[in-house]
Amino acid sequence: MDDALFASLFAAVDARPDDADLRTQVAQLLLDRGRPAEALQHAAVALQHAPGHAAALTVLTQASAALRPAAGASEPPAAGGNEQPAAPAAPPSREDAPAEGFDWAHAEQQLGGSAMPPPFVDSSQQEAPPIVPGGEPEADADAEIERPSITLDDVGGLQDVKQRLRESFLEPMRHPEVAAAFGKSLRGGLILYGPPGCGKTFIARAVAGELGAHFITVSLADVLGPHLGETEQKLHALFTTARRLAPAVLFLDEIDAIGARRSGISGGWSGLRLMVNQLLMEMDSMTADNDGLFVLAATNAPWDVDPALLRPGRFDRMTLVLPPDEPAREAILQHHFARRPIAGIDLQAVVRATEDFSGADLEHVVVSAAEQAMARSVKAGRIEPIGMDDVRHALRQVKPSTGSWLVSAKNVAAFANTDGRYDDLVAYLKRRRAL
Numbered sequence: 001m002d003d004a005l006f007a008s009l010f011a012a013v014d015a016r017p018d019d020a021d022l023r024t025q026v027a028q029l030l031l032d033r034g035r036p037a038e039a040l041q042h043a044a045v046a047l048q049h050a051p052g053h054a055a056a057l058t059v060l061t062q063a064s065a066a067l068r069p070a071a072g073a074s075e076p077p078a079a080g081g082n083e084q085p086a087a088p089a090a091p092p093s094r095e096d097a098p099a100e101g102f103d104w105a106h107a108e109q110q111l112g113g114s115a116m117p118p119p120f121v122d123s124s125q126q127e128a129p130p131i132v133p134g135g136e137p138e139a140d141a142d143a144e145i146e147r148p149s150i151t152l153d154d155v156g157g158l159q160d161v162k163q164r165l166r167e168s169f170l171e172p173m174r175h176p177e178v179a180a181a182f183g184k185s186l187r188g189g190l191i192l193y194g195p196p197g198c199g200k201t202f203i204a205r206a207v208a209g210e211l212g213a214h215f216i217t218v219s220l221a222d223v224l225g226p227h228l229g230e231t232e233q234k235l236h237a238l239f240t241t242a243r244r245l246a247p248a249v250l251f252l253d254e255i256d257a258i259g260a261r262r263s264g265i266s267g268g269w270s271g272l273r274l275m276v277n278q279l280l281m282e283m284d285s286m287t288a289d290n291d292g293l294f295v296l297a298a299t300n301a302p303w304d305v306d307p308a309l310l311r312p313g314r315f316d317r318m319t320l321v322l323p324p325d326e327p328a329r330e331a332i333l334q335h336h337f338a339r340r341p342i343a344g345i346d347l348q349a350v351v352r353a354t355e356d357f358s359g360a361d362l363e364h365v366v367v368s369a370a371e372q373a374m375a376r377s378v379k380a381g382r383i384e385p386i387g388m389d390d391v392r393h394a395l396r397q398v399k400p401s402t403g404s405w406l407v408s409a410k411n412v413a414a415f416a417n418t419d420g421r422y423d424d425l426v427a428y429l430k431r432r433r434a435l
């Protein structure tokens, strides 16, 4: 009986995911029917949409109380329901919960699977486990292969970068005949550069998602082998795999790092030359061999990248990925808050207080605030949602990590921008009055 009722209620919630009142009512009903774990999830999601929603908060508190192991001993009256005695409505594995206090592991598990799956990286990995291509064994031992489900719409803010990627990369790739008519070469690749933790890898995955392509990540430093010819063989195998999986985005991460490995490989500099040559050869044959292979690279330090790679027809386009702007910070914060109980969070205030924070820094802020709220909850014996006080506390502890990058970038912009390659960077630094 309940099943049918809840099926239509869940359908209603799915149709209006932002409706906090509706969701709270569903949460209340779930709680009444002895399903506190699900009630907790829905109340938490309602609070994301309506921070401070009093009824949702009440349900959340009651649900968390019902989930406490102590309450489990005398199982809530309706648990399992009379109609379905066998239904496993109660949370499993209580044995590993402490005798008193809240079962955090279980609650986290419940919240983690909340009705709104995170739209970012993790969700796609869950949906599509890495594909291990058959054929050439060892060939791609150093590559990670997946099929991202995120698109550029999942990348918060950064309108300029997205626009540029669409115009200079995605559109020509999607319409090779138009590109050819205008003499635009599809050869070569694009480098994303900028401070750490600001979304380069994330954006590259989103590009693969846009194209419905496989995403193959490889660190060139890992491809370098000590034996003669090994590096070239590995690279060739990698490109062969990528072509077989086309459409595919081959993502060369940290391409500056190959410089650091020069001395470690046989033949030193010449070994590196061979690799760069092989890489260029593979890229040059791309249009002939395969229309569906796109090469993207990322680095924090483009000024350390081998100049041979940057010549026209090679990685000749560079896009600066800056610390997230306000819309991007909002999207990132929302994503991280989304899986946690919150109340009274003034998202805009947090957004304003986090200029220059990288995506990774923002995550750190939310995690620190959550830790503080958790500690309080353990003391109180019930879930106390993350509030602004927790966030303020976290903000006092976490400082933006992009500062040192900006210092080195400033030097390059001041002295090494002879060919205009870093015009974007110069413009940005001027806007910030850092130059």
Ligand SMILES: Nc1ncnc2c1ncn2[C@@H]1O[C@H](COP(=O)(O)OP(=O)(O)OP(=O)(O)O)[C@@H](O)[C@H]1O
Pocket: 120, 121, 154, 155, 156, 157, 158, 195, 196, 197, 198, 199, 200, 201, 202, 203, 298, 299, 300, 324, 328, 331, 332, 358, 359, 360
């Ligand atoms: N604009 C954005 N929109 C949404 N999420 C973002 C954005 N920028 C960063 N993130 C989040 O921040 C995390 C870190 O970003 P990412 O790993 O892509 O940075 P990176 O620039 O590749 O860093 P590194 O230079 O250290 O490799 C991502 O997993 C993503 O969740």
Ligand SMILES: [Mg+2]
Pocket: 200, 201, 202, 253, 298
């Ligand atoms: Mg990265």
